[in-house]
Amino acid sequence: MSTTAPHARRARGKGAGLGLLAWLLGIAFFLPIAWMALTSFHSETDAATNPPSFAASLTLDGYREFFGAGGGASPWPALINSTVASVASTLLVLLLAFPAAYALSVNRVRKWTDVLFFFLSTKMLPVVAGLLPIYLFAKNAGMLDNIWLLVILYTSMNLPIAVWMMQSFLAEIPVAVIEAARVDGARLPTVLARVVAPISLPGIAATALICFIFSWNELLFARVLTGVVAETAPVFLTGFITSQGLFLAKVCAASLVISLPVLAAGFAAQDKLVQGLSLGAVK
Structure with missing residues (x-):
């Protein structure tokens, strides 16, 4: 009893220290979002003050x-x-990825490690x-400023x-589950x-969320390959940075609205995301 008590106290102290560290890291990651949300509710004059006024x-x-509302462009098309x-x-x-991953993991093809490396x-x-x-391909194919060109690009970018x-x-x-289904006469589409x-x-769900976030946040291709018809939300956001200056409150409001779909998707799928990213972590 006398030897286990110090170990228990050290374990509780270590757990409390790790918990405190986790809280501090969480607050550090949340502070920029909270700052952006607060700034979005300020006027441009108050948002531009240095240091910022929290009581504005x-x-x-x-x-x-x-x-x-002020006569500017509507964000809904973007x-x-x-x-x-x-x-x-x-x-x-x-x-596309689901059957490919099945062929590389469950029913493995020859040289599957080389395929993964590719x-x-x-x-x-x-x-x-x-x-x-x-850009030259899209121009010659007449697909500039076309939303389906971005769909093809985002698919090819996120597929690997x-x-x-x-x-x-x-x-x-477990391979036994798949073999049992095959014994019962299930074909490959049914097994999948x-x-x-x-x-x-x-x-x-974890893979879908990661691909959705990457596609939603992509800016470079959307900026170069789109114009007015296929303009995306990140491209629309860059329009608030003009030669007249940076309208900080408006940019923060736009950033918060554009970030909401990603935050909502992450919150809705957080349990699946944690389960998916932790698969294989504990044997």
Whole structure:
């Protein structure tokens, strides 16, 4: 008893220290978002003060101007374009990555490690290095300022990381379950839809969320390849930085509104995300 008590006290002290550290890190990550949210409710004059005034009066002028109340452009077309590009590309990525990951994890093809390395090597190319060829291709194909061009690009950009993630998730599925389904006469589409997919649902949700976030936040290709018709939300946000200066309150309001879909998706799928990212972590 006398030897276990000091160990228990040290364990409780270590747990309390780690808990305090986790709280401090959480607050540090949350502070910029809280600062942005508070600034979005200030007037431009109060937002530009240095140091900022926390007791300044609150107003919704930044949100009104963002939604076009002051005669500016409406953000709805850009938000719709971002939604279409992100959701459509994420669905295409899942449809392509799921059978590919199955072939690389459960029913492994020959030299499957080389295939995975090839997928990983495609992410080593700097995005800007492929910008000019893609721009020339889109121009010659008449697809500039086309939202479906972004869908194709986002699908190809997110497919390698999706295959890598889902391959690790599907590798944790017991092979005996799949073999039992085959013995019962289930064909490959049935095995994928009714056996593998339900078991790997947390991994699929985590992969879908990561691909959605990457597509929603992408700026470089959307900035270069779109104009007015296919403008996305991040491109629309850059329009608030003009030669007249930076309208901080309006930019913060726009940033908060554009970030809400990603925050909402992450909050809704947080349990699946934690389960998916932790698959294989504990044997």
